[in-house]
Amino acid sequence: MPGRGRKFRNPFRGVIDGVSEMNRMADRMTGADGGPVEQQPRGYANAWSPATDIVARGSDLLIRCELPGVHLDDVDVSLSRGTLTIAGERRQDDADTEVYVRERAYGQFRRDITLPEGVGEEHIEAELVEGLLRVTIAGSAGAPGSTRIDVRGSRTG
Template sequence: MAARRKRGNPFHGVMDMMSEMNRISDHMSSMDSATQTQPRGFADAWSPTTDIFARGTDLVVRSELPGVGSDDVDVTFSHGTLTISGERRRDDEGIVYYASERFWGAFRREIILPEGTGEEDVEANFDEGLLEITVRGAAEAAGPKRIRVRSKKRSEG
């Protein structure tokens, strides 16, 4: 029986650091969002929970966007960065909240895709609050490339 080679996560580090910081900040300050009176902009947008995984040779990005309509979601690709953005709207005028833990307003998530990815490789589908983006052939390209380290002896003199 051949030994299986343990693989690391080839997508480690593809998340945009600012998106991750926004997501963590949103989670930590969920009580503040209940009293929020002004809509959020991109600078303080919440970040939807997102999974990134390989399906065969394709890279799949799946984001949960419950309560968001397909017309309120934008997916863009520019300079190697996939951006998921949009807005979750409140249609509840006249309602008094005693507790509100769901985020609303603008959201944004940026994911850096593997080098060589073109917009023709990206396809997005949205169904019942689940956005699934497939990047054809990107799973193989996302793995780390090993760089040979050479030693150069110093001459003393």
């Protein structure tokens, strides 16, 4: 009998491992691995990140961020070193005692947006109305963009 006493290399090992990993992730996202989905920690694959648009409106930049179900007290907009951060949390309703389907994501979120050089807090206004956060950055739509940097080095072959 060929290979008696020898271990054979499984030609499907990588495929089976990949499929097993995908099944494990699916089980984790659907709660099939033993716990309700809402009690499982969110990771990169299923984290909540609010939909965001950045548009020019005249000379201003307008950032629109969808935050349905997020209360005003649970939203934080801050500026630090040229980065605008929109962070907060959408909380679950404690009155939900028997959940049959839960498709909405809950928990903390964070979006970091790099702003044009020279933008200060005096240029920024923010308001949350009916689940839509609007951040207006005055006079920033025409700000110069990035500058290309030449890379020096030797060319080979």
